Amino acid sequence: MAHLSPLLKQATPVIAQRGEGAILWDEQDERYLDFTAGIGVTSTGHAHPDVVAAAQRQIGKLIHAQYTTVMHRPLLDLVDRMSEVLPAGLDSMFFVNSGSEAVEAALRLARQATGRPNVITFHGGFHGRTVAAASMTTSGTKFRSGFAPLMPGVAVSPFPSPTHYGWSQEEATAFALRELDYLLQTVSSPQDTAAFLVEPVLGEGGYVPASAEFLAGLRERADRHGILLVLDEVQTGWGRTGRFWGHEHFGVTPDVLITAKGIASGFPLSGIAASEELMSKAWPGSQGGTYGANAVACAAALATLDVMQREDLVGNAAARGEQLRGRLQAAADGHTAITDVRGLGLMLGAEFRTADGTPDGETAARAQQAAARHGLLLLTCGAWSQVVRFIPALVVTPEQVDEAGDLWEKALADVL
Numbered sequence: 001m002a003h004l005s006p007l008l009k010q011a012t013p014v015i016a017q018r019g020e021g022a023i024l025w026d027e028q029d030e031r032y033l034d035f036t037a038g039i040g041v042t043s044t045g046h047a048h049p050d051v052v053a054a055a056q057r058q059i060g061k062l063i064h065a066q067y068t069t070v071m072h073r074p075l076l077d078l079v080d081r082m083s084e085v086l087p088a089g090l091d092s093m094f095f096v097n098s099g100s101e102a103v104e105a106a107l108r109l110a111r112q113a114t115g116r117p118n119v120i121t122f123h124g125g126f127h128g129r130t131v132a133a134a135s136m137t138t139s140g141t142k143f144r145s146g147f148a149p150l151m152p153g154v155a156v157s158p159f160p161s162p163t164h165y166g167w168s169q170e171e172a173t174a175f176a177l178r179e180l181d182y183l184l185q186t187v188s189s190p191q192d193t194a195a196f197l198v199e200p201v202l203g204e205g206g207y208v209p210a211s212a213e214f215l216a217g218l219r220e221r222a223d224r225h226g227i228l229l230v231l232d233e234v235q236t237g238w239g240r241t242g243r244f245w246g247h248e249h250f251g252v253t254p255d256v257l258i259t260a261k262g263i264a265s266g267f268p269l270s271g272i273a274a275s276e277e278l279m280s281k282a283w284p285g286s287q288g289g290t291y292g293a294n295a296v297a298c299a300a301a302l303a304t305l306d307v308m309q310r311e312d313l314v315g316n317a318a319a320r321g322e323q324l325r326g327r328l329q330a331a332a333d334g335h336t337a338i339t340d341v342r343g344l345g346l347m348l349g350a351e352f353r354t355a356d357g358t359p360d361g362e363t364a365a366r367a368q369q370a371a372a373r374h375g376l377l378l379l380t381c382g383a384w385s386q387v388v389r390f391i392p393a394l395v396v397t398p399e400q401v402d403e404a405g406d407l408w409e410k411a412l413a414d415v416l
Contacts, residue, residue, distance in 0.1 A: 011036075011368070011379050011380075012372045012377050013372065014026050014032060014372070014377065015027050017029070018046075018047070019034065019042075019045075019046025019047055020045070020046055020047055021045035021046060021048075021393060021395050021396070021397075021400075022034055022035070022037075022045055022046075022392050022393045022395065022396045022397075022400050023046070023400075024046065024377070030375075031375060032372075032375050032376070032377050033375055033376050033377065033392075033400060033403055033404055033407065034046070034377045034392065034393070035376060035377060035378050035390045035391060035392040035396075035404055036377050036378065036379050036391060037391050037392055037393045038266060039235075039261070039379065039391070040203075040235050040240060040261045040262060040347070040391045041261045041262060041265075041266050042262075042265055042266050042393050043238050043239060043240070043261075043262030043263075043265055043304060043308070043313070043393060043394050044265045044304055044307045044308065044313065044393065044394065044395055045265075045393035045394075045395040045396075046266075046393070048265060048303075048304075048307055048395070050303050050306060050307050051265045051266075051300050051303045051304060051307065053303070054299045054300055054302065054303035055267070055296050055299055055300050055303075057299070058074060058295055058296045058299035058300075059296055062295050063294075063295060063296055064291070064294055064295060064296075065295055066290060066291075067095075067292065067293045068288050072295045072298070074295050074296075074298035074299040074302060075095070075293045075295070075298045077298075077302055078293075078298045078301050078302055079093055081302060081305055082273070084305075085244050085245075085305070086257070086273050087245065087247075087253045087254070087257065087273075088253070089253070089275050090253075090254075090257055090273040090274055090275060091273075091275060091276055092273065092274055092275060092276040092278075092279040092280075093271050093272070093273050094271055094272050094279070094287050094292075095269065095270070095271040095292045095293035095298075096270050096271065096289050096292040096293075097268045097269065097270060097289070097291050097292055097294075098128070098260060098268065098270055099127075099128055099133075099232075099234035099258070099260040099261065099270055100127070100128025100129055100130040100133040101128075101130070101270060101289070101292075102234070102258045102259070102260055102270040102271055102272050103127045103128050103132070103133045103136070103197075103232060103234075103258055104128075104130060104132045104133055105272050105287065106195075106197070106230050106232075106256050106258050106272045107119060107132055107136070107195070107197075108282065108286055109256060109272065109274065109278070109279065109281075109282045109286075110194040110195035110228045110230060110256065111194050112281060112282050112283050112286060113194075113228070113278055113281035113282060114194040114195070114226065114227075114228065116191070116192055116193055116194040117153045117192060117194065118153045118154070118155060118188040118192045118193045118194060119136065119153060119154055119155075119193070119194055119195045119196075119197055120154075120155045120156070120157055120180070120183065120184075120188060120193055120195070120196050120197070121136045121137075121138065121154060121155075121156055121157070121196075121197045121198070122138075122156065122157055122158065122159040122176075122196075122197075122198045122199075123138050123156055123157065123158050123159050123161075123205075124138060124139050124159045124161060124164075124202045124205030124206065124208065124383070125137060125138055125139060125159065125197070125198060125199050125202060125205060125232070126139040126140075126143065126199070126202070126203050126204035126205060127197065127232055127234075129143060131147070131150065131151055132151045134147075134150065135150035135151035135154050136151075136154050136197060137204075138156055138205075139202070139203070139204035139205040139206075139381075139383065140204065140383055143204075155183055155187045155188045157176065157179055157180045157183050158175060158176045158179045158180075159176060159198075159202060159205070159208065159210070160172035160173040160175070160176040160210065160211055160214045161202070161205075161206070161208045163208070163339070163340050163342075163351060164206075164208075166357075169211055170213075172211075173211045173213045173214045173217075176214055177213075177214065177217040180217075180218075180221070181221075184221070184225075190224075190225035190226070190227060191225075193225065193227050194227065194228060195227060195228040195229070195230045195255075195256070196218050196221075196222055196227060196228070196229050196230065197230045197232060198210070198215075198218065198229075198230075198231060198232065199231070199232045199233075199234075199235070199236065199246075200215070200231060200233065200236050200241070200245075200246035200247045200249070200250065201235070201236050201241060201246055201343065201344055201347060203234075203235040203236075203381065204381050204382075205381070205382065205383070206349060206351065206381055206382035206383065206386070206387045207342060207343045207347060207348065207349030207381060207382075207387055207389055208342065209249070209342065209343065209344055210250060211250070212249075212250040212251055212252075215247065215250045215251075215252040216250070216251070216252055218252070219252045219253075222255070228255040228256060228278075229252070229254045229255050229256075230254060230255065230256040230257075230258065231245075231246075231247050231254035231256070231257055231258065232258045233245055233246055233247065233257055233258055233259050234258055234259065234260040234261050234270070235261055235347070236344075236347065237257075237259045237260075237261070237262065237263070238259065238261065238262035238263055238304075238308070239262065239308055239313050239314040239317050239345070239394050240261075240262060240317065240345055240346060240347050240391070240394070241317070241321075241343075241344035241345035241346075241347050242314065242317045242318030242321050242344060242345030242346070243314065243318075243344075243345070244314055245257070246344065249344060255274060255275075255278060256272055256273070256274045256278070257272065257273045257274070258270075258271075258272050259271055259272075259273070262304070262394075263301050263304065264297045264298075264300040264301040264304055265300055265301075265303070265304045265307075266300075267294070267296060267297035267300040267301070268291070268294070268297055269293070269294070269297040269298065269300075269301055271293075308394070311395065313394040313395060314394075316394055316395070316396075317345040317346045317394045318345055320346060320392075320396050320397075320398065320401050321343075321344070321345040321346045321347075321348065323398060323401045323402075324346065324348055324390060324392075324401050324404070324405070325341060325343075325348055327401065327402070327404070327405030327408070328341045328348060328350055328390065328405070328408070329341045330405075331350075331405065331408055331409050331412055332350060334412075335412055335416045336355070337352050337353070337354075337360065337363055337416050338350050338351065338352055338412075339351050339352070339353045339357075343389075343390075346390070346391060346392055346394060346396070347389075347391055348389070348390045348391075349381065349382075349387040349388065349389045349390070350387065350388045350390075351364075351382065351386055351387045352364040352367070352386050352387070352388070353386065359382065359383070359384035359386035360384070360386050361380070361382070361384040361385035361386045363415065363416070364380050364382075364385060364386050364387065364388050365380060365385060366415040367388055367411050367412060367415050367416075368380050368388050368411075370410075370411035370412075370414040370415050371388075371407060371408060371411035373411075373414075374407045374410050374411055375407060376404055376407040376408060376411065378390060379391075390404070392404070
């Protein structure tokens with residue numbers, strides 16, 4: 001009898017049977033408030049009727065048309081619609097399936113376009129599990145250990161994380177930029193550096209937002225040295241942070257934008273966007289793939305964009321995010337074990353530390369498990385898994401946010 005790999009450990013005991021919006025039901029018809037959203041994927045919620053209808057219509061006409069063999073209308077329409085939401089100047093797209101694939105496509109483009117070998121990533125970033133993506137990932141050793149050698153040409157610079165360093169945001173930012181300059185002087189010269197690759201908000205690294213000064217510093221150095229600024233918006237894109245793109249909080253435009261997760265409400269789809277001038281510098285034949293830009297996934301992405309615009313899900317993410325932050329902060333104020341509540345929009349984390357300031361993954365895990373027992377599904381992140389993260393679907397209601405706050409307080413009362 002076949003079995004799933006024993007390495008696949010569930011964060012919750014739930015076997016989901018059906019879902020609606022921010023709610024899941026298991027096989028015993030027990031109800032759960034889902035604040036994981038498939039790790040930030042089900043942007044319009046579970047089984048949004050418009051997304052379901054679009055996928056059903058497309059399945060009845062054409063499931064797969066490999067887009068370097070024949071073209072299909074859902075893809076062409078999606079490219080047209082993306083012009084409504086992409087940053088100015090980023091008018092050329094390449095689609096694949098997963099975040100890792102999109103990251104590797106961005107890396108290949110950066111190296112080919114600049115003719116330079118190296119990329120600089122930032123400590124705590126998560127970019128995927130494939131070899132090149134894992135080589136650029138430093139959010140935890142579990143993503144990159146045990147299959148060395150990793151890809152060469154990667155240098156890692158500090159990310160301005162105030163709680164990690166115990167400094168103010170200004171001090172952490174100044175340190176991170178100073179160390180980046182030192183790295184460019186000692187490890188990877190600007191003439192060898194193809195790109196800076198960074199998340200606007202660290203995801204697996206602990207839900208730590210960047211700062212406007214930090215990203216502006218990256219932009220200035222990139223422009224000065226002919227380095228490409230690549231923003232990994234796999235998790236922060238498509239409204240998650242209360243803006244359509246996470247970088248909009250910081251006033252910086254990338255040269256290459258990476259997107260995935262919420263783009264198609266659960267169907268596998270990802271992509272990169274750049275200017276046509278930059279994209280054309282990739283080598284012929286360097287972009288492709290069997291399943292990329294699947295017709296059903298593209299139809300779902302179009303429906304997702306329709307729903308987001310019609311229901312103002314970006315605005316809802318901002319409003320519900322403020323509401324949720326207030327509930328999380330109120331809960332944290334009653335427990336010294338929670339030392340920080342941070343994030344943007346509906347991408348929020350509560351960090352646990354011991355009395356001496358040590359990251360406390362054990363207590364975070366106990367709180368996350370207690371929440372599941374009360375009917376609230378959450379995940380952890382951070383280098384020590386010390387952060388409990390809250391990432392509900394963007395359709396979450398005020399009543400559901402308050403319910404989540406109540407259940408979180410019950411979970412904390414169980415373990416603290």
